[in-house]
Amino acid sequence: LLSAILVSFSTLVASDFWIQGPSHIRKRSTGDNVITNGIEVYSLKIDCRVTSRFAHNVITSRAVNRANVSQEIFFDVELPKTAFITNFSMTIDGVTYPGNVKEKEVAKKQYEKAVSRGHTAGLVKASGRKMEKFTVSVNVASESKVTFELVYEELLKRHLGKYEMFLKVKPKQLINHFQIEANIHEPQGISSLEAHGTFITNDLQQITKTTFSGSKGHVSFKPTLDQQRSCSNCSTTLLDGDFTIKYDVNREIPGDVQIVNGYFVHFFAPTNISTVPKNVVFVIDRSGSMYGRKTEQIGRA
Secondary structure: OEEEEEEOOOOOOOOOOEOOOOOOOOEEEEOOEEEEOOEEEEEEEEEEEEEOOEEEEEEEEEEEEOOOOOEEEEEEEEOOOOOEEEEEEEEEOOEEEEEEEEOHHHHHHHHHHHHHOOOOEEEEEEEOOOOOEEEEEEEEOOOOEEEEEEEEEEEOEEEOOEEEEEEEEOOOOOOOEEEEEEEEEOOOOEEEEEEEEOOOOHHHHHOEEEEEEOOEEEEEEOOOHHHHEOOOOOOOEOOOEEEEEEEEEOOOOOEEEEEEOOEEEEEEOOOOOOOOOOOOOOOOOOOHHHOOHHHHHHHHO
16 A cells, blocks of 8 residues: 655655665765755754653654755655654745645655646655555755654553663664654553663663653663764764653553543553463465465474
8 A cells, every 4th residue: 555645835744753864865964964965963852752652653753955946855654654744844944834635646746746846845755554664755955955744652561571662773874963852641550661772882871861760761872973883983873773752651450440531441461361272273374366476484393
């Protein structure tokens, strides 16, 4: 399945959580700024606010086109399967354009028309029924500054005794101002809080800050430009992988009911329960669509 989301102003919108630049491109460094094929992404901030296991996340990225001509750049947005997008917008030179949902063919035609005129435009495509990945294509006019903002929400699940919030980090280039910040509020009180990343070295571990007291917790990760480098003289970044925040709450009884604005949620997390027997059933598709290599792979599995 393929759908499209358009930002109107005669042009369109984009946003980015997992940012990926174009392939086979040249990079150059000017002072503390890293310019990729004329495009400088100078700021990326991921702001997470969690209340009663419900996460509200805002991803903001700022970029500028340093080239003498308008250019098309690509962003990839990777979200957890259980997350849902509630808002996205694009701000160009101080003017904000909210996103509008369009039928995919209409969105594509409007986007191509805007790009052919050298205007700033963005097209958001969603692939797959579970909305796991968004691909964003943006045409940026010369010397234009663009701010992308994506807002998504997610109900956190408890896994192995802790609630988890999963963030994909893949900027593909050095970013002057990179920041992940999470504020957690749990009325029951926070009993434990930790954060780790698959890409974090010993040096980066020292700047991964986690604190909690009572009902509030805080996580921050703010590497400098030099701390992002894959080596001391490299222009490539080592930020490439998963950043996970885990925490749990205090429990006097297995169940807890919280009421907010006339709605209630019942959390139930019993402890000291013995493992129950399980029956596992494998259902294998043997229809014609599985003929050949697919059936062979199932046999090997």
